Structure formats: C-alpha cells, structure tokens
Amino acid sequence: MHAGLSLSLCVAAVALTTVTAQAPSAEAYSSSLPIQKIQGIPAVNPVSQPWIWPLPQNWERGSNTLKVSKSIRFEGKGARQPIVSKAIKRYQNLMFKKEDYPMIPYNWSTTDNTPSRSSLSTVVIDIKTNDDHLDMDTDESYTLTVPVSGKAVIQAETVYGVLHGLETLSQLVQYYPERKSYYIPNTPWKISDFPQYKHRGILLDTSRHYYTVQEIEKLIDTLSWNKLNVFHWHMLDSTSFPYVSKKYPELAAHGAYTPRHVYTAKDIKQIVQFAKERGVRVIPEMEAPGHSTSWGYGIPEIASCLNAQPYFGYTVQPPAGQLNIAHPKTKEVVFGLIDEWAELFPDSFFHAAGDEVVMKCWENDTYITNHLQKTNQTLMQLFENFVLDMEDHVRQKNKTVMVWQEMLLEYHFNLPKDTVIQVWVGSDGVKEVTSKGYKTIVSAQNFWYLDLGFGRPRSNPYPEVQGAGFNHWNRVYSYDMRANLTKAEADLILGAEATMWGELADPNNVEDRLWPRAAAFAERLWSGYENPKGEELISADAIYRLLPWREQLVLRGVRAGPLNQGFCTRNPGDCFQPPNPAK
C-alpha cells in the first residue's frame, strides 16, 4: 500500500547493520541501547520452536503424533484440588478451541504423519504442596511430559504451577482440519518451565473509563493464558471514584460516574477470587494524594483545588484536585480506605501511588498555607510526612509498599529500602532506581505503555507530544530492561507491568489496544532474554509463534488486533525487513 514514501525515510532513520546481541557478561549488561534497532533474519528455523506462548524455558520433543481424546481423564490427587479441578473444566474447553480455516495452518512436516495407536486420554496431576497461598514468591514452575504412550503428567510445587502446565498442555493440542481431529504433534514432550521474572502484570485504569466486573474478569482470564500473574488495579483517579466504601459511601455516591459505575466489596471479592483461581494476584492502587478530584465530590474538605478552573497549572490533566494533606479528616479517610482494602485485597503488595503531584494546587489552598505557618514546616515536609504516614499505615497491615518513581526520584523522600519503586517516566529510571538500591517494577512508558500514540484527549489540536508514541509489538518485545545495569542492579528488577491508562481506552477498544502487544510483553517477562542455554530470544523468531497465538486469542474470544496483513500472517518469512533494502 502507500508505503512507498516510507521505505526510503525509514531506511535513512535506522541503522541497517544487524546488531549482534552481546551475551551478558558476569559484570554488566552493557548494551547501551535498551533495544536492538533491527533484528536479523531468523537465526532459528521457524519450525524448530514450538507453538507455545510464552516459550517454555526447557523443552524437548520427538516426532510422534498423538491423537487427543475429547474426554481426557485428569487423575491424581492434584486433579481434585479445588482450584485445579475448576481449571480442568476450563481447559477441557479451551484445549479444543481451534479453527477450521486457520490463517496459519500447523506445519505437520515436523511430525509423523501417521498418529500413534494410543491417544492422550489421561493427564496425571501431581502437586507437591497443598498450600494455595498466592504471592510474589509463589513457586510457579512446572514440568509437563507427554509420552508416546499418551499418559501425560503435570508436576508442580503449587497449584499455580499446575495452572501454567495446563495452559501449556492446551497449546500443544493442534487441530487437523482435514481429519477433523485433534493431535499433539511431536511427542514425546518434556517441558520444564518457570518464569524469569516473578512480577508480570498489567495495569488497568478503571477510573477514566469504567469496566464491568465481567470485563475485568475476561481481562484476568486473558492474563492467565499469557502466564501473566498480576492485575494492577488502578481503580481510583481524579475522573471517578467507583469504589463503594463501607465507611465512606458518600465517596462513590458522589464520585462515581453513575450509581452503576461502581465496584462494591462483593464485586472486589469476586474479582480477587476469580483472579486467584487463575494464578493472578490483584494489587490495588490507592491513587493519592495527587489525581484525587473524585474524592472531593463526596467529602469536599479533604480536597484541595477541587476542579479548579481553569485547570491548567493545578494538574497535569483535567480535572484538578488533590487531597488536602493538612486536613486531619484526609488521613482519617485514607487510613479508613486502606483498612478496608487491606482486607478486600489479600495480596501482600499494596500500591500507594504518589505520582504527578502539582505543588501549585496546595500552594493556593489557604487551609494548607495556614497550616504550614502554624506548624512551621515547609510544604515538602508536610507532603513527605503525609506520604510516609500513609505508607506506614500500609506497612502495619503487613503489606509491601509499591509507589511510583516520583516519590524517590523527583521528591527524594526518605523511603524505607523495602519500598518497591515502579518506574514509568522512561527506561532511564530503571538505572536510577536500582543504583540507589531499591527494588523496581518496570513500566517504562517509552516501551511498555500500551495506551499511548493516539494524540491528546483534549478537544484542541495540539502538536504531537514527544516520546508519547505508539509502542508496537516488536518494540514492546525487544526492550531490554537490563540495559546499562550491573548484575546487582539487574537483580533488583522484580518484574514489570504494561499499562493501559484510561484516557482513550474503554471496553470498546481495550482488547485491541492490549492484545497481542501485552502477549509480547508477557513472553519477555516469562521467558526472559535468553533461554537457559544462553540463546537469545528475538522477535524475528517470536513472530512465528506470536501469529498463531494471536489467532488462538481471537478463538478464545479476545478481540486481539492483527499483527500484520494476511499474506505476512501466512508467510512470516517473506515479511522481514531486509538487511539491505533496495533504494
């Protein structure tokens, strides 16, 4: 199509030499760029990687073909574990969701064309521990064997490892449209798998636009299929307050968009339980003391510069409004909500936010300026005390505190070393945070913000914002969080989150925005940058697996957008950027 102009432009803009990745040395991940500009022609023969997304750490396969019975028996004590037995019901369905007319027919040339006499009829599930506690340190590893005999075994330390094993097993099943039958090609399989990063999340903003409980559950389902394990729930923001508090019901009564746009305690419990059954932790974010207009509709005295007009100068985006950090009622309300959330959200992480505070909002609030005079402190001291008190209150609930990077890098608050810092402003922040010795979760907006690239949600035309570009799947996939870090610093990365902020996303387009880009993100977090043999994982290989995985997501009911045009979906190898494109 009309890309003629582009080729020459892009060619000029991008260095064409294939950058060979440097193996990580013991000393440092020394690549100066966080991403390789262009990756070479696939190093690996496309059919030599199995269609499993994300790619397992260790896998071996043979060349026999095993028929799959539609009524598989799941055996072993593990199969009767409540979370597992529910998952089995789901996977008995998902395993057979295949396309009659696939855009990417499975390449059967790698496997014996005549299926073995036996068929997969039994899956033995073996769990080492009965404990179904889910946390960052939960062991998610599993092994899966599918012998030629047809008796598959999933072994795992915890139920959550079993869930990942079931997902992998479901992806091994391929449909042979001409025979109208299901097979597992390339048996025997031996897979031994574990995640490279413990914290693998998606942030969803349900304040700027509302999502129903069912829509959130569908997202959590999709996370689990991609072996993501954290749902970071950015529930509150300036735009709406959908949480129905037991103690302060007036907050939602006045701050939610409508009485229907709310989350009750019952909704939250349902979502948390739903997520747990899929191995997904739910981490709530209590956005405060910035981005807090919506609190002020229900309890006006706890807000400063509430919906100040004109808004600019008081906030980075409308509407204006922050918590009044000097008012005693504010802490009371915040602590009260923390108390409620600490119960509703059993996870040991709690996000205390702290981003994008605008000082002018407080400086123009006479309540605050009077208070500062009376108590003889500076605004920054008041701010720091408020934040640290809030975080202490969270810690008293035995929670690990997560905050946005400004707390450390912009305000330089005296945060305890156990605080987990979420980096978002840019990939440089990872170095800054880890060099100070803090643990980090990476959400660098120049790679892993999935909501960007669509202009400003304002009415007026405005020049494009620098750095707020669209992160396409390849860029998402290829970002190396460890760039410029020492080994010790890189070890402080707990994981990462891709974000879906809500300005320009709602249930109509969120699935297209998220998938399959979030799947690309998911593989990087699960499979890492190299496999255990030290071989690098690159997008030029991944595309061969991501294309069928995207199709699988669509079959499972997710509106995941296409990665490319159909010819390239069919023929990925014909659609690479040539190393030396013609002028």
Add this chain to the structure above:
Amino acid sequence: MIHAFYSISAAVALVSNVFLLSLLISPDPHPAGVQAAIWPKPAYACQGHRTVQVSSKFNFELAQDAHPRLVEGAARFRNRIFNSDFVSPVPLGAEDIEAEDRSQVGMLMLESLAVDVEDRTGNAALGLGIDESYRLAIAYDEDLNTEFELDAKLCKQIAKEPFGPGFKGILKAKTIYGALHGLETFAQLVTNNPHDGTKEIAQTPLLIHDRPLFPHRGVLLDTSRNFLSMMSLYRTIDAMAMNKFNVFHWHIVDSPSFPIVLDDQLAGEADEHAGDASGGETENVEGTGDNEEYVYKERKHTKLSAAQPNLPLSQLAAKGAFSDKMVYTKKEITDFVDYAMDRGIRVIPEVDMPGHAWSWSQAFPEITTCLDGFPSYSRFSAEPPSGQLNPVHSKTYQVIQGVYDQVLPLFKDKFAHGGADEVNFNCWNATASVTKMMERKHIPRNKEGFDKILNGFTERQHEMLRQAGKRPIVWEEPLLAHNLATIKENKDIVIQVWTSAENIKKTVRQGYDVITGSADYWYMDCGFGDWLGNWTMGKSWCGYSSWQKAYSFNPLQGLNSKESKKVLGGEALLWGEQVDNTNLDSKLWPRASAVAEVLWSGNSDDSSTGLWDGRKQNKNTLRIIEALDRINEHRFRMEAENILAEPLQPLWCVKNPGHCNWPILDTRPEDLAK
C-alpha cells in the same frame, strides 16, 4: 453560544491547519451539551426553546406511491427511534436547561413527520451529484411557506408563538436520498427522557436546511490485506449512514489476497458475462507469449471476447484468497450493494492494478512478474508481497477482461476505481519479457520508456472500464508521477489524491476532478508501528491522526473558487495491514465521523463564536471546541447502534463539557505546572 435561540449557523467555510498556534481560546467552559447535537452538523439550523413530546403512535407520513427504499428507510428509522434507550452522556448546559420550556411536555404531542419527496417514485438514480438536500421543520404550519425559507426574523417569530394544534413536523427533499439524510437528522433529534423513557424533541420550533458541501463522501476499506466479514461490511454501512457518508470505496483486491469468487470462463462466454455487446472489434491475440504490438497499435474499442480461451477465473479466489471462507461471492456482493444503496451509499469497486497484484499470481503465474519473496521484495514493492501484472503478455489482458466482465456488473455505480498506485518500474525492468520487447521496439529502459509501457497498459485497462460503462478513478500517480498520454487525453478521469494539499492543487489545475484524502490527515490506519517481523524500532510511515487532526483538514486549502469546484469530495481511508474484524470499528469510528462532518458541512462556522479567534487573525476558525461535545455524543450514539466506536476522552470530560480543553496551544500544562 451555539444553540442559543435563533442562532443561525451557516457552515460553509473550511479552515485548514491543525496547529493554529497563534490562537488562544477562552479558558471559560462554554455552554454546551445540547440535546439536538446533530452529527454531521447541518448547514443551517435555527431552534427555539420548547420541548415537545413524540407520540408513541408517531409515524412517518409517506406518499402512497413512495419508493420502497424510502418506505423501508422510514420503517428502519421508526424502529431505531422506538427501540433505542440511548441517553446522551453529554449534559445540557445550565443555560440551555434554564431556557428550555417544558411546560407543554405530555400535553402537546408530535404525532407524525410528513415526508414530502419531489422525486416520489425514486427515478433519480443514486450517483455522483444527486441532490441530497433536505429541509426539516418542526413548527407551525402557517409559518412555513412552501420553501421553508429560513431567516432570523422567521426564527424569532416562530419561537415566540404559543403552542397550538398546528404544530407539525415536515421533511421535504428533492430525492429519496435527501429524505433519508433528513430522517437520520430527525432520529438524532429525538431523545429519550431518562426518567420515564418517553421520546422528546428539545429546542423546538426548529428549522433545518441541509445539504452537503461535497458530493463524494467516502470511506475506503481494504479487504485484501486482511479479510473483513460481510457482517463487518454491513455494520460499516450502518455507521456510514449515521454519518451521512455516501460512498463505500471497496478496495477489494490487492497483493495479499484475491477474495472475489468468480466463475470459470469458457471460450466465447465473455460477452455473456459482460452484459453489453459493445460491438468492439476483436483483436486477434495469441493465447500465450508476448503481445509486442499493443504499445503502438491504434485500438479503438477493441474488445477481447470471441477469441477468449478458457480462463479458470475461479482459481483466482480458490488459490488467491486466504481460505475458502475468506471470500465474497457474487450474491454476497450484489446483496451488499443493494443494502448500501438502500441507505444512500454508492459502492465503488477497486481491483488494484497493475501494481499490488501478487494475489493474481496464485492462479495465473504467467501474467504476473517479480514475485520474489524475501528479501528481494523490497526492490519491487513498497511492502511484501511483491508482484505486478505483466504488461506485455496478452493473457494479462484476457484475465483482466474476464475479471472485469464478472466484477463490474455487480456494482451499479457509474464509477470504478482503476487503482494504478505505486507501480514499480524496477519490477518491469527486471522482467525479461518486458525488457526484451522494449529492446526490440527501441524503447529506452528509463522512466520515459516505462511510462510508455504503463500508458499502454492503462489505456487498455480504461477502455475495458469504459466499455463496461464505468468512468475511471485512479490514484494520483498516473497523473503526477508518470507521463501518460491516456491520462492527459482523458480529462474526465477522476484523480484520487492521497498525499498532500499541494498535489490536490496540481491536479485540479490540470483540469481533473479530484477526490481528496491526505495520508497525513485521513489515513485512519496510520500510527500503529511497522509490522515487518523483525523491525523492532520500525515506525509507521505515516503518523496517527487524532480526530482533531482529521477534522482540521481542508480539502480546498489554497484553491480558488473555480478550482474548488473540481474537488468532488474526499474519503476516510482505512488500509488493511493492521485491521481486521477484531478492530475495524474502533480504528474507523469516531475518527471517520470527523471526516464526515468536514465533507458534509465543513469544519468552521461563518459566525464566529468568539471562542477561537481571540487574536482575530482568522475570520473563519475551526469549530472544534463546539464539535467536541457533538462528536462525543455521536460516539455514544453509534455505540448504542452496536458500532464499537472508541472513546475520545475520559468519561469525566464527556460529562463535563468545556472542562478538558487545551488552555494555550503553544504551552503544555506540564510546563505550566512547574
């Protein structure tokens, strides 16, 4: 104040330039959120301040012999009005609420809308330039002269008069297509009372005079790069009708796939399929081998028919479609064309050639060339897969004729798009049969020489189109990038300009009608990154157009009034590389709605609201602030009709009109905050 009593807006002007850096807007929230938020905005309207209830027995009064298309249309709109529970999330401005007189609600009912169409029986065929105007009144009968003449005095007068039994609704149009637009407007005027579900129309009495600025208002969808289901296409037609679009440009065949199912052509069958015995001479050509003669041969209305060999045209889809499910049958196409025409939408097909033709090669490898895969595709094509038709092979023309004979009659419109974009001469220069012929004929292997070859191809292709009764549309390259005699000699060819305003000017100055749609503004597929498998940092070759940017494009920029007349209109274009059934709606809507309004009534008001020209540098300024509330509402209205249009702002902004505007254009709030 846009909707203040008897404000008459005459939307005739178009304003350019997204980045009106010099303009300041008032930081005050404007009075906004109007129930009668019609999209696209009518050309002229005046409204009062009384709410009238719509009777549950409401009906459209049609003439006895009204055209079935209108009868069905009216039934459709009645269903939509009475099945909808849509309530706009955009609230009325306080001033509007205060001004509104609801005392008659529940007492005075609007029982009917009389639909009066001059061309009652629907003789006028739907086509370019058909009269699409309508006049809609909900007012006192006696105030309305036959023409519903609209002036400030009348508006003032009718608004003051007390209610009475003479209050009625009348819709007048020259054609049924104008009437359908009027019905769409009427349906948008009717709102649900959120408390009791009754139907109301606010701000009556009202008078609307409406007609489009441009006769060609299109949406392009590309069904070759990724397949779009018939359901997706039908849904797009529904959405287009809500936006008063009137052309569906169906880019149906391109390189990646050939999704039209054709019949095999048996020898001698061609005429039957063509449906017209255009009596051309028969050019005797060999079934195989190079046709060396065609470049110079004088051919007047030659037609390849009697000598046609068997052509297995069914193989084009059998081998060139993505699967036998991912195809369109002739029946599906004709049903679809009827469905679109029932909604006042013309369907113009484009089978792209001679470039962008890899998909033909699966059935007919001999008529295509440079099918090289990776990595050489990049020498021959802007994107994979590469493949062009071979212009010197006689069979090429037999196949094209065979395809046209079967495809063109499915589309009732007088226009057909001939494609002709991005023809790559490297490709032909690397094709032995082409270069051998050029050498023999002493045609230099340079641009001039290849233009000659392309000219021969184009001449022949356009002859086929004309013989099928179609007026050709082509992309801009044949005129602006090549020197083709056949284009120069045929000034009735319509040129679709997809690049710059500069090229629009060049085209109209050479005397051609032009369809606009700049890639910088109206390409709805741009901005989602490069999709080549290994290009980690690859960006889209063109940037994302926000709705504001799309809205700011002026197809008439820099043209004088005579030149402006050559601009037929424009299209919102959604190419298919990263679009399929999963994300079609959200990629297209509501940004294409911004394009729709520009083409229907422009993007500025003559009477400045004062919001935009604080420095009085422009008399006519973008009405983007006022448009925002209407497009926000329209987005939700489309959603209520099952179009998955995406949000333009956080819901808070939608519910708080005027509170989310950009304060000063050349300063960022982040900077101000510091």
